[in-house]
Amino acid sequence: MKIAAHTLGCKLNYAETSNIVRQFVEDGAVVVDYHSPADLYIINTCTVTAIAEKKCRTIIRQARRQNGNAIIAVVGCFAQNEAQRIAQIEGVNIILGNHEKQRLKAIIESKEWQVAKDQVLIASGTEPSSFDLSYSSGDRTRTFFKIQDGCNYFCTYCAIPFARGRSRSATIAETVAMAREIAATGAREVVLTGVNTGTFGAAHGETFFELIKQLDTIPEILRYRISSIEPNLITDEIIDYVAQSRAFLPHFHIPLQAGSDKVLRLMHRRYDTSLYARKLERIKTVMPHACIAADIIAGFNGEGQSEFDEACQFVESIPISYLHIFTYSERPNTAALRMEGKVPMEERRERSRVLHTLSQRKKEIFYNQHMGQTRPVLWESNNKEGMMAGFTDNYIRLQQPYDAEKVNQITPCRITQDIITQDNEE
Numbered sequence: 001m002k003i004a005a006h007t008l009g010c011k012l013n014y015a016e017t018s019n020i021v022r023q024f025v026e027d028g029a030v031v032v033d034y035h036s037p038a039d040l041y042i043i044n045t046c047t048v049t050a051i052a053e054k055k056c057r058t059i060i061r062q063a064r065r066q067n068g069n070a071i072i073a074v075v076g077c078f079a080q081n082e083a084q085r086i087a088q089i090e091g092v093n094i095i096l097g098n099h100e101k102q103r104l105k106a107i108i109e110s111k112e113w114q115v116a117k118d119q120v121l122i123a124s125g126t127e128p129s130s131f132d133l134s135y136s137s138g139d140r141t142r143t144f145f146k147i148q149d150g151c152n153y154f155c156t157y158c159a160i161p162f163a164r165g166r167s168r169s170a171t172i173a174e175t176v177a178m179a180r181e182i183a184a185t186g187a188r189e190v191v192l193t194g195v196n197t198g199t200f201g202a203a204h205g206e207t208f209f210e211l212i213k214q215l216d217t218i219p220e221i222l223r224y225r226i227s228s229i230e231p232n233l234i235t236d237e238i239i240d241y242v243a244q245s246r247a248f249l250p251h252f253h254i255p256l257q258a259g260s261d262k263v264l265r266l267m268h269r270r271y272d273t274s275l276y277a278r279k280l281e282r283i284k285t286v287m288p289h290a291c292i293a294a295d296i297i298a299g300f301n302g303e304g305q306s307e308f309d310e311a312c313q314f315v316e317s318i319p320i321s322y323l324h325i326f327t328y329s330e331r332p333n334t335a336a337l338r339m340e341g342k343v344p345m346e347e348r349r350e351r352s353r354v355l356h357t358l359s360q361r362k363k364e365i366f367y368n369q370h371m372g373q374t375r376p377v378l379w380e381s382n383n384k385e386g387m388m389a390g391f392t393d394n395y396i397r398l399q400q401p402y403d404a405e406k407v408n409q410i411t412p413c414r415i416t417q418d419i420i421t422q423d424n425e426e
């Protein structure tokens, strides 16, 4: 059986797609490129923005064009929240929500599927409540390791708690055991991913801080990155630990979402701008070279011009290295749908453009601060027109002529303008 998979959205989805695919591969299936003919196409979807939904539709059609007889399975967040809408798209055979998606292989082999073959099989009604540790494979250099799922925060703009259920995770012992398995694959760098990573362990009376200390003891893993952590959950003890740890890198992704206290309140975020600024100050005090990325939403309800100007000034004033910008789009089921103060779409897009320019400026400042410094780079295996690339510990992407000896190795490298590459957006 030939299978092809396409992942939309976050790193968590990448880890989960790998887990689904691995089940088929262990049974003899061969993975092919998504743009080749396959017997089964798996599309792991996202519901964070309306654009992700649009992409999902395009990708389903691409698969159908490759092989008119293939099984097309659409799984994940969009499938969880909008199963009936997906069922309207021609060519889809199986729709599995987040609770059911790891059962794809079992379903295809089951009577359930045999019976439903001439109809669309939908299994997406259940609120996701189980938890599977999973990790992405395919690139030995870097692995996305899902350590947590779900969220209890219900920010007013966000559909993720509806798509992924409440916060949950495995125990520290189970998570560390899986990390050892990842280490045995030869992966050098592990990115800890989750929906609300900082809430790891709550159900077991354990903490994310305890977890990172345990993970740091696995000698074969040379690098860890924390993919994202909420500002109210990145404690001083986590920051101080990372600063002196063996393998945790000086690289943070701390969602900001809005740079105005009024808008943060409307979003039901659990911090204000002064707490956010304090966390960044602490990071930069103990790790002056740290890279700090932030998510920000342009044009949320109630964001007038003065709140937007305030947000731009706030971002200017704090040591953010660059932004991930999302143009606000209404998501199903969210409290924001009932709120007033909607910003016209053209204005949202204009603010998004302003934020992109601001982000580019912040990134240049960050790069310039490190020009001439020597930092460790983990070199990746891709040979692109005779060049190889890799990230420094603080997430600056560098390139050099391809050298097979350096693949999956960490070597010191002097940062100069001509070896920085720009393809490092997450």
Ligand code: SF4
Pocket: 151, 152, 153, 154, 155, 158, 159, 160, 161, 195, 196, 230
């Ligand atoms: S913290 Fe807020 S934005 Fe993040 S997943 Fe939870 S509800 Fe969504």
